[in-house]
């Protein structure tokens with residue numbers, strides 16, 4: 001199958017970086033990009049008109065948990081006081097005696113909804129650090145069905161986090177020390193890495209810095225090397241975690257990770273916002289940025305999630321200047337990687353009080369080649385001959401933008417994943433006119449609403465204090481009694 005995309009503003013590749021090709025033409029043959037230029041005469045089975053639109057490399061979203069909006073919705077307001085702004089614990093640290101394995105259909109729905117949401121918003125590649133526990137062949141089937149590219153294996157950890165009946169949370173060593181989890185992840189990668197023409201890729205997911213003992217991290221590094229896959233770990237994501245590691249190992253989190261050997265060019269650290277020297281931490285900054293830069297590890301920066309917790313990475317520009325590699329992720333909903341570029345830019349400017357900081361080119365690079373490099377993939381994140389045919393077509397002729405002078409500046413300044421019209425992965429159109437070419441969008445929404453409502457309605461049964469969703473997140477306005 002040959003597809004030609006004509007007339008768009010193509011974000012091509014000069015050999016050294018992205019470059020703009022006005023009124024361009026991209027020829028796709030099979031799963032790869034054949035040519036990029038202005039010649040529109042090459043024969044094709046299908047021609048897509050992209051006039052007035054950007055033809056962009058598909059974005060790489062380095063942080064998509066394959067689950068419904070149920071837990072994310074609870075991050076805010078009341079629970080901020082409970083957990084030092086680490087309030088994902090409101091759903092991530094359950095009462096031990098109330099831990100329940102979610103039913104398989106709910107897990108499958110969460111996976112499908114999140115992976116589709118990220119894809120629909122323009123991320124042709126996602127890194128999934130873990131959603132609900134469940135059957136793994138089902139997971140692979142869902143990736144196959146939706147059509148995106150996913151790096152995944154089930155997460156594991158040596159210590160769990162629970163909340164007691166007084167609302168205090170605590171870490172507890174697992175009896176199995178997380179080893180069966182690591183084994184399961186290795187088996188998943190051996191079995192499914194490369195499935196669906198390579199759209200399923202393995203990555204090891206030791207869950208969080210403070211829930212994985214050093215020996216588990218060392219074993220993970222050895223396993224990743226043997227399997228030839230990257231590693232993701234959550235670290236530097238909140239103050240609670242920083243204090244836990246400081247209290248246990250007498251080191252800030254980056255030094256702790258460096259000592260375990262997990263930092264390296266194929267490691268992605270989700271968040272990495274809280275370091276020594278951060279304005280919210282009474283601990284001096286040491287060589288942390290230098291350690292990150294020297295190791296070649298990539299920070300999977302999720303600016304909106306941090307902003308929601310009222311803190312920021314300090315800062316996108318300072319990390320870049322120190323030579324730290326950065327990719328972008330969304331973490332919580334909305335899984336909108338286009339808007340995430342704007343958050344990265346604006347928040348860095350706020351932190352540095354520098355109106356000309358965090359340039360559109362830098363955040364665009366982070367959301368494309370930054371993520372691709374982190375995953376060890378030179379053939380993703382760019383529109384160049386020989387690269388994978390993963391690209392998105394974004395409509396700029398909407399009133400959101402006004403007249404556009406420079407497409408990338410406009411996209412970063414005004415854009416939204418909602419403007420993504422067409423998504424092509426592996427040479428196949430998987431989203432067209434903003435809708436899946438493979439599944440029924442309305443049906444998925446209806447199922448997700450039903451599933452999330454059921455979980456929210458029953459929330460009090462699992463909360464340590466029996467709180468309802470409305471007690472955790474008070475409604476914006478009162479509801480009229482009818």
Ligand SMILES: [Zn+2]
Pocket residue numbers: 063065129234270331
């Ligand atoms: Zn996460």
